[in-house]
Amino acid sequence: MNTLLQLLLLLGFISATNAQQNPVFQKLRYDDDVTYLKTDSAKNAYQRIKYIPLGKNSSYFASIGGEARWQYTYTVNDKWGDESDEGDGYLLSRYLLHADIHLGAFRTFFELQSSLANSKIDPSPVDENQLDIHQAFLDIDFIDNKNEQFTLRLGRQEMMYGSQRLVAVREGPNSRLAFDAIKLFYKNKNWQTDAFFTHPIANKTGTFNDQFNENAKFWGNYTVIHKVPFIENIDLYYLGLWKSRAVFDDATGEETRHSFGTRIWKTKGNWKYDFESLYQFGKINEKTISAWTISSFACYTFENIKFSPEIGLKTEIISGDKNADDNHLQTFNPLYPRGAYFGLVALIGPSNLIDIHPSVSFNLTEKFTLGIDYDIFWRQNTSDGLYAPNMQLLYSGKGTRERYIGSQLISNLDYDMNDFLSFTLETGWFNAGSFLKEVGRGKDYFYGALTAQFKF
Template sequence: MKNTFFLLLLLGIFFSANAQQKPVFQKLRYEDDFKYLKADSTKNFYEKIKYIPLSLNENYYASVGGEARLQYTYTVNDKWGDESDEGDGYLLSRYLLHADVHLGIFRTFFQLQSSLANSKTDPSPVDENLLDIHQAFLDIDFIRNEKQQLTLRSGRQELMYGSQRLVAVREGPNSRLAFDAVKLFYKNNTWQTDAFFTHPIANKPGTFNDSFNENARFWGSYTVIHKVPFIQNIDLYYLELWKSRSVFNDAIGEENRQSVGTRIWKNKGNWKYDFEGVYQFGTINEKNISAWTISSFACYTFENLKYSPEIGLKTEIISGDKTFGDNQLQTFNPLYPRGAYFGLVALIGPSNLIDIHPSISLTLSEKWGLGIDYDIFWRQTVSDGLYAPNMQLLYSGENTTKRFIGSQLISNLDYTANDYLAFTLETGWFNSGSFLKEVGTGKDYFYAALTAQFKF
């Protein structure tokens, strides 16, 4: 592990020393844009692979890129002592390599992913997937100019919308999430709308075996409107999920679920905010679904104070099932959220939950940052259970009336070596509450994780 961290450091230093202009890497790597290099006649080796002209036509070019992430994690009291009350360490590594080819109105993007888990007991497919095609899609541009774009995209692709509460690339876990999908999207300077039909990929251990998933379908539309008076930005969306089998505390079977939601947000300036509401309806095994969530986040940055402290407060209410054994299900399904929902080593998923989450972050220097947040969790209803981020039922709520789950304190120390290489040390302590002590061993959980990430 030490040698690999050292290699990433050397690569980061090498690319930083040879770069003539700072690159910008997007969360969705197919959104990287290196066309600015076409006018540079003195490109170095790195810049030559980021912009490869394929003809005299400037709209014919290719680009190559990738990333590597290493993450060593040490835990104590896995699943609050129910799985292990001893300390345990393991190393997760993820490697991504992509090629992006533009041929006029056509564009193809291809990406491989390899996710490895060393020393982890019984790793899941999200932890370890030796090698597979992560993305492979074709774009056809019907309209594309400086003012607007209309594109049809088909093939295996990543999707990410809004605050990633419902649709995300699952960046936190070791294997990112992709979809076999057809998507039509339009955007201009003030709004964008997407319509898509997908089959979410079910990762399988092994090599090139993430086949077409017939057991789940996910489709809908997502619209973002910018420059709205007073509220700045607003998202409007409709999402529909079908799964051949879903498991909740009070329902098992075929699930048909629709989600209607809106989000009001602002991410620039001293004041930032994000307010979102979702209502879900449908059926699961002859039960009617009626679920909901409300989320609010607001923060303020004191730019004139030392270290520019940013103070934030997030609160969420996420519905759980009210009555066990009836023909109704009020358990909220977060669909395909970011995996690290409450911390890097996510213990709790966003369902049947009330949480209050104050935070503070400090910019210690140009390269160093520090963040501290504290989270308090309760079950929204005492008749429903506690779920993991993937909606696996961790503990049933049938035989307990305890509501308080516990509290969690997390700190993040970030170091950005350069535009290519970054390190994060995250530590977390979960103080078990009365619910965890009644349904299980209920020991306090601790983890520390060191992450190195290199992008090129």
């Protein structure tokens, strides 16, 4: 597979330099639109693999694409010195290759994923999953035109909603997340609604062994309404989760959790914003769940100033458990969030947390972008612990009343060489606070990461 990918990447890189118009690569690659190539009679080698006619009917065609990502990371004081107080470097590589076949009202999408970890000690399946079927689904279109679409999707597929706080493809880590799902979705110019029932994939290290996961179920409805007076856009959603076994600081057992939420957002213009709130209820073992979160983000771009600086402020309050050893659990579960929630290395997950996060970014040139953000973290409730993005309990909150976790400074330098190839240099420093010093060694954590990503 590596040889095939290398040949395709080379083909894409050489021919792309002569392409007059190239596809816009979407976050979900099955949303890539290559139909503009239907009327292009002078296709180069790259464009010929992006649009392959399958007959005289223009709605019968195939497309091939993929990506390769290499990411070298160097860390000092893993887990704030509790796992290692020495420097450690490792290389993560990820390869994706897909085929997209359209046959009128029917469409199939198939994608392979290979994630490799070199020199990393005890890599998890999220770091290393040698080769597996990442996506394989069938679409049946009941309505499909410029103004309206009504589709049934069956099979293994990626899903991503809203700001990716709750449902994401887990782009930051090495292995992206997919779901074995049935999904029905309708959209027109002003709104879209999805209804789905899924079993999230549990990755396993190895080859073609990511089997159907009977230990978790995830279902719900997500609706997005555009062109709303004054607020611009609004999301309304319900998400349901069942796990055969979940572990929190003060609860372990079978979990059933329901989440109702809304999001108000705007992504165009000088002012941009994203406000979200949701409430969760359900049961874990014999305990009742009552959890919540409120998040706000606003930023402004100064277009008439050199480098077009954008200044932003994000704040979050995410509930934690109030009292240990009672019959209630207030710990928020972020479900399936983006992996790199607070930076690429993602030390902390969005649970039992208060976060203040100012940021600034600059467009240095057309190709270079610099971003700097600073995070300050506290525990929302001192009876609860500190969690990773995957809800693994990092440190218990029992036996300590310290609230301050620490602060984190991150810088990103992005270079978009062309439409296909990009580089990112990210550095981070986490200054351990009083909580980390009391429950562990509490050393300051450092990392640097260089990422190269090629898409075709």
